[in-house]
Amino acid sequence: MRQVRKSRRPAPPFTADDFNPATAKQGVAYSAFQKGKNLILTGYSGTGKTYLACAFAASGLSSGSSEAIRIIRSAVASRDIGFLPGTEAEKMAAYERPYVDTFNTVFGRGDAYSLLKQKGILTFESSSFQRGMTYKNTFIIVDEIQNMTFQELYSIVTRVGDGSLLVFCGDTRQTDLAKGSGFERFVAVASALPQWFSHIDFGISDIVRHDLVRDFIVQVEV
Numbered sequence: 114m115r116q117v118r119k120s121r122r123p124a125p126p127f128t129a130d131d132f133n134p135a136t137a138k139q140g141v142a143y144s145a146f147q148k149g150k151n152l153i154l155t156g157y158s159g160t161g162k163t164y165l166a167c168a169f170a171a172s173g174l175s176s177g178s179s180e181a182i183r184i185i186r187s188a189v190a191s192r193d194i195g196f197l198p199g200t201e202a203e204k205m206a207a208y209e210r211p212y213v214d215t216f217n218t219v220f221g222r223g224d225a226y227s228l229l230k231q232k233g234i235l236t237f238e239s240s241s242f243q244r245g246m247t248y249k250n251t252f253i254i255v256d257e258i259q260n261m262t263f264q265e266l267y268s269i270v271t272r273v274g275d276g277s278l279l280v281f282c283g284d285t286r287q288t289d290l291a292k293g294s295g296f297e298r299f300v301a302v303a304s305a306l307p308q309w310f311s312h313i314d315f316g317i318s319d320i321v322r323h324d325l326v327r328d329f330i331v332q333v334e335v
Contacts, residue, residue: 132168136319139165145311146172151279153303156315157330159322162282163256167215169280170252174234179252179278182235184212185269187260209237240265249274258283263295 134140139161145152146169154162173179186208216226216235229235240261255261255269258281266281273279281299288294303310317334320327 132172135161135321136315138313138315138319142311142313143169145313146280148311149278150311151281151303151309153281153300153310153312154315155283155285155300155312157317157320158284158287159326159330160315160319161321162284162315163211163254164215164219166254166256166280166282167212168219170254171216171219173252173278179276180250181233181248182229182252182254183248184209184235184237184254184256185240186237186256187240187258187265205237205239212237240269246272247274248272248277250276251278253277253279255279255281256283257287258299259285259288259294259296260290261295262290262293263298266295266299 132143134143142152142154142165152166152169154165156162170179170182174182186205213226216229217223219225226235230237240255251274253269253273255266258266260283270279281303283296285294285296288296300312304312317327317330320330
């Protein structure tokens with residue numbers, strides 16, 4: 114099984130801070146990451162799923178266990194990326210913004226994301242263009258999986274090459290697909306492969322964004 118090396122050698126010119134879990138389940142996710150498991154992080158908004166994925170990616174890059182980071186996300190809402198103006202990259206930029214701030218925070222510098230992209234270390238792309246690819250020694254973040262079909266998720270998993278690690282993030286409460294989400298089937302299949310995957314589902318008590326977020330969600334769930 115792939116093991117994450119304990120060395121904290123940063124990938125120049127970046128220095129990623131050591132990860133400190135904010136909740137017990139974040140600690141469970143970190144432990145699974147250290148054991149080399151592919152992760153499925155699901156649950157409520159504000160529980161830090163995407164932040165964890167980015168922090169783990171930074172850790173893998175700094176330790177040398179990963180040579181590149183690839184973020185894959187569906188072109189939500191209602192799959193209509195074709196109606197946005199510009200090139201593919203310009204269209205996808207609308208969905209890229211959350212990761213810019215997160216990576217800048219993780220690395221502790223305001224230009225971290227742009228520098229990673231400029232150096233070809235980090236790429237961001239749509240889940241629609243994965244067939245025929247093979248990713249080696251790559252930390253792959255697959256975000257908003259509730260907005261992907263099972264075929265998209267299948268295609269991503271089958272792109273994995275030697276030395277790569279997958280982290281899937283999603284919340285069924287925020288799906289933009291009226292029908293056809295492959296979320297539940299994918300989680301069921303991956304959960305039947307505990308030697309490869311670890312599924313952590315975050316609850317209301319794991320919300321770390323703001324008390325308002327937690328209280329609002331609690332009221333919705335009543």
